[in-house]
Amino acid sequence: MQIVADDLASxxxxxxxxxxxxxxxxxxxxxxREALQPFATRPPQPGRHHHQQLRRPPRVTRTQREHRLDEAMDDLQATQQVTPRDRRAVRRARRRVGRLRASMAQQELRQAFDKDES
Structure with a gap:
């Protein structure tokens, strides 16, 4: 590193x-990067952990509804990947996501007008 730094400085x-x-x-x-490359650890092979790279990172949820929505979205994604030809299962998973989103929107609306302004 010192040699690279001295060379560039001069x-x-x-x-x-x-x-x-x-x-x-x-x-x-x-x-x-070139100077530090020999000391770097080898990245994992892209073919071995391909399934793990496709997963979304863990989410931080504030409410049970958000947690249920995240689970439903994960289930929808898994259903679309595993059985894309099973239209009934995909439609059911989409409906579940839609119901949860509608429920969350309704709850937000209730909370917006639930203020006691007296």
């Missing part, structure tokens, strides 16, 4: 114009 200091110095400055991230 090139930047010896630059005759801002344009040439800017080129050296913009090359810093790539040079650092």
């Amino acid at each position: 090139k930047i200091a010896d630059a005759d114009s801002w344009a040439s110095g800017e080129g050296y400055i913009s090359a810093i991230p790539e040079r650092l």
